[in-house]
Amino acid sequence: MGIIKVGFLVNPIAGMGGAVGLKGTDGDLYFEALRRGAKPEAPLRALRFIRRCLSLDLLRNPRVTFIVANGVMGCKYFRELVPIKYNYTCLDIPRSTETTSEDTKSCVRKFINLGVDLIVFVGGDGTARDIVSVTQGEVPLIGVPAGVKMYSACFATSPESAADLLNLLITGQALVDYGDIIDIDERYLRSDKLVMRTYGHSLVVRHDYLTASSKELVKGDEEYKEGIAKYFIEEYYRDDIPYILGPGSTVKYIADKLGIPKTLLGFDAVLGRRLLAKDMAERDILGLIRTYGIPYIVLSVIGGQGFIIGRGNKQLTPRVLKLVGRDRIIVVATKPKLSRLKYLFIETGDPKLDEELSGYWRVITDYREEVVIKVIPASKGYKV
Numbered sequence: 001m002g003i004i005k006v007g008f009l010v011n012p013i014a015g016m017g018g019a020v021g022l023k024g025t026d027g028d029l030y031f032e033a034l035r036r037g038a039k040p041e042a043p044l045r046a047l048r049f050i051r052r053c054l055s056l057d058l059l060r061n062p063r064v065t066f067i068v069a070n071g072v073m074g075c076k077y078f079r080e081l082v083p084i085k086y087n088y089t090c091l092d093i094p095r096s097t098e099t100t101s102e103d104t105k106s107c108v109r110k111f112i113n114l115g116v117d118l119i120v121f122v123g124g125d126g127t128a129r130d131i132v133s134v135t136q137g138e139v140p141l142i143g144v145p146a147g148v149k150m151y152s153a154c155f156a157t158s159p160e161s162a163a164d165l166l167n168l169l170i171t172g173q174a175l176v177d178y179g180d181i182i183d184i185d186e187r188y189l190r191s192d193k194l195v196m197r198t199y200g201h202s203l204v205v206r207h208d209y210l211t212a213s214s215k216e217l218v219k220g221d222e223e224y225k226e227g228i229a230k231y232f233i234e235e236y237y238r239d240d241i242p243y244i245l246g247p248g249s250t251v252k253y254i255a256d257k258l259g260i261p262k263t264l265l266g267f268d269a270v271l272g273r274r275l276l277a278k279d280m281a282e283r284d285i286l287g288l289i290r291t292y293g294i295p296y297i298v299l300s301v302i303g304g305q306g307f308i309i310g311r312g313n314k315q316l317t318p319r320v321l322k323l324v325g326r327d328r329i330i331v332v333a334t335k336p337k338l339s340r341l342k343y344l345f346i347e348t349g350d351p352k353l354d355e356e357l358s359g360y361w362r363v364i365t366d367y368r369e370e371v372v373i374k375v376i377p378a379s380k381g382y383k384v
Contacts, residue, residue, distance in 0.1 A: 002063075003062075003063060003064065003065055004063055004064050004065070004117050004118065004170060005065055005067060005114065005115060005116045005117050005118075006064060006065070006066050006067065006116065006117070006118050006119075006120055006166070007066075007067050007068075007069075007107075007108070007111035007114075007116035007118070007119040007120070007139075008066050008067070008068045008069065008074050008078075008088075008119075008120050008121070009068075009069035009073050009074050009104065009107050009108070009111075009119070009120075009121050009122070010042055010043065010046045010069065010072070010073050010074050010077065010121070010122040010123070010146075011042055011073075011099065011104060011121070011122060011123035011124070011126075011127040011146070012042050012043055012072045012073065012099055013042065013099065014041070014042040014122065014123040014124045014126070014127055014146040014147045041146055041349070042122050042123065042146040043072070043076075043077060044349070045122055045144055045145070045146045045159045045349075046074070046077045046122045046144065046146075046159075047077050047080070047081065048158075048159035048160060048351075048379075049120070049122065049144045049159040049160070049162050049163050050077055050078060050081050050082065051081065052159065052160045052162075052163035052164065053163045053166070054081065054082065056163060056164070056167045058163065058166065058167060058170070059082055059086040059087055059088065060086055060087065061087070061170065062087075063170060064087060064170060065087045065088065065089070066078070066087060066088035066089070067088070067089055067091065067111060067114055067116060068088050068089065068090050068091065069090075069091055069107045070090055070091050070092060072099065073099060073103065073104075073107060074090070074091075075090035075091075078090070091107065091110055101126070101130045104123075104127060104130040104131065105130055105131075105133065105134050108130075108131050108134040108135060109134055111139075112134070112135065112139065116139065117139075117140070118139065118140045118141075118142065118166075118169070118205070119131060119135070119139055119140070119141050119142075120141075120142045120143075120144065120162065120166060121141065121142075121143055121144065122143075122144040122146045122159075123143065123144075123146055123147055124145070124146060124147015124148060124150050125147055125150060125151055125152050125181070125182060125183040125184070126147065126183060127143075127147065128141065128143060128152045128154055128155075128181050128183075128202075129181060129183055129199050129200070131202075132181050132199070132200045132202045133200075135202065136200075137178070137181075137200055137201050137202035137203060138202075138203065139202075139203065140176050140202075140203040140204060140205055141154040141202055141203065141204050141205070142154070142156060142162050142165055142166060142169075142204075142205050143155035143156060143162070144156060144159050144162040145157070145158065145159070145162075145310075145311075145347065148312065148314055150212075150311055151182040151183065151184070151196060151305075151311075152179070152180060152181045152182045152183070153179025153180050153181075153182075153204055153211075153212075153213055154179055154181065154202060154204040155211065155212060156210055156211055156212075157209070157210060157211065157212055157345055157347060157378035158347050158351075158354075158378040158379040158380075159379070160351070160379050160380070161209075161210040161211070161378060161379075162210075164207075164210055165205050165207055165210045165211065166205075168207050168210070169205050173207070174205050174206065174207045174210075175205070175206045175207065176203055176204070176205055176206075177203070177204060177206055178201050178202065178203060178204070179201065179202060179203075179204040179206070179213075180198050180200075180201060181198065181199050181200045181201065181202055182196050182197065182198055182199065183196070183197060183199055184196055184197075209376070212304075212305040212306065212307065212311075212345070213304045213305055221334040221335070221336045221337065224334035224335055224336070224365065224366050225249065225250050225253040225334060226253065226367075227366040227367030227368075227369070228250060228253065228254070228332050228334065228364050228365065228366060228367070229253040229254045229256070229257040230257065230367050231364060231366070231367045231368050231369075232254050232298070232330070232332065232364060233254065233257055233258065235368075236296075236330060236364075237258075239271075239272040239273070240271075240272070241271075241295070241296060242269055242270070242271045242276065242288060242292040242293065242295040242296075243269070243270050243271075243295055243296045243297070243298060244267055244268070244269050244270075244280070244285065244288070244295045244296070244297045244298070245262060245267065245268050245269075245270060245298050246267055246297065246298055246299040246300065246313055246316075247263075247264065247265045247266060247267070247300070247312055247313060248264070248299075248300035249264065249300075250300040250332050250333065250334060251298050251299070251300050251332065252264055254298065254332075255268065255270070258270065258273055259273055260273065260274075260275050261275060261278075263278055263279045265312070266278070266279035266280065267279065267280040267284075267285065267313070267315050268280065269284075269285075269288050269292075269295065271292065276288065276292070280315060281315055282315050282316075282317045282319070282320060285315060285316075285320050286319070286320065286323075289320075289323055289324075294323065294324055294325075294328060295324070295328070296328045296329075296330055297316070297324055297328065297329050297330070298330045298331075298332065299313065299329060299330070299331050299332070300331070300332055300333055301331065301333040301337060301338065301341070301344060301363070303337050303340070304340065305345070306341040306342075306343060306344045306345050307344070307345045307346075307347065307378075308331055308344050308345070308346060308361075308375065309321070309346045309347065309348055309357070310345065310346060310347030310348060310349075310378060311347075314349075316348070317348075317349070318348050318349060318350040318353050321348060321353060321357070322353065326356075326357050330364070331344075331361055331362070331363045331364070332363065332364045332365075333363050333364075333365060334365060334366075335365045335366060335369075338363060338365055338371065338373070341373075343373065343374045343375065343376050344361065344363075344373055344374070344375045344376065345375070345376055345377075345378045346358060346375055346376070346377055346378060347377075347378035347379060351377070351379035351380075354377035354378065354379045354380070355377045355379075355380070357375070357377070358375050358376060358377040358380075359374070359375060360372050360373065360374055360375070361373060361374075361375045
């Protein structure tokens with residue numbers, strides 16, 4: 001095998017909507033995220049990926065060269081961490097003042113003209129869609145997770161895992177296969193409906209522990225949700241303690257049994273049989289803690305992927321999680337969903353916190369039934 005050309009690009013606004021309670025940053029949602037005080041997350045994840053590449057000596061490997069998008073779309077972070085003599089070059093192509101999907105597409109066209117063998121990108125499902133609209137799925141992808149959702153099959157479990165995945169590909173230990181590129185149909189978001197669409201297929205790089213599958217919607221598990229809700233209310237629910245109910249249909253069953261309206265994709269706070277707050281952002285959760293004390297947080301598992309923290313619930317920032325603690329997080333998942341998973345993942349954005357939260361967790365799976373399952377810090381990567 002000759003020199004492997006790796007195209008690298010960053011969507012610098014990816015994931016900004018998560019902590020402020022938005023479901024993405026596509027289109028006008030970016031400006032709404034700014035209005036709510038959102039901070040960039042993708043640049044930090046790009047730096048984490050580059051640091052792991054440096055620790056693996058990938059940027060001095062004579063078999064690899066990186067072709068990097070210009071400015072805040074990539075080269076800014078390389079120049080911050082990587083000596084110029086290492087194996088990377090920066091593209092010099094025009095881009096708009098504020099990056100757009102067209103900037104991503106232009107960069108990918110340049111990558112293809114330069115004959116890249118692989119594209120590593122920092123972003124979410126929207127970024128993956130933009131890339132595949134140009135590559136038509138014929139250039140393998142490694143996604144460094146930085147979006148709010150990340151339901152597609154191209155994402156590593158963490159920035160560190162993405163670098164480990166690249167290293168294993170170079171040494172012939174990772175698999176290249178086709179995977180689905182999936183995103184939420186945003187036309188339904190305003191009515192709080194989760195409708196996922198497959199926008200295409202792409203070559204993706206896979207390896208056990210380091211990649212998550214595309215999200216699955218598990219059907220035929222309604223009786224388990226019923227049992228989980230009944231058991232939770234009988235054994236875990238107290239009227240004098242605040243609870244924050246996370247996203248997902250399993251948790252919504254609990255709210256329905258309590259007679260409380262629930263947003264399917266958001267975080268809602270309840271006390272007794274009363275709704276305290278709806279579709280909460282990080283600052284709302286912190287405000288609730290100041291007013292009512294430390295709540296219990298009820299979370300479900302992302303079907304097919306196994307994430308309990310880090311996908312679709314970025315309102316749970318490290319600041320929130322450190323205040324709440326592991327002992328006040330309750331996880332629920334139906335038996336069919338859990339049976340497809342070997343382990344669960346946590347990816348908070350803080351690798352040290354990921355490690356602290358890892359271990360064996362109890363999961364409610366049915367009426368008076370619980371299982372214990374291993375939870376892996378996604379940021380640990382191949383060392384797991």
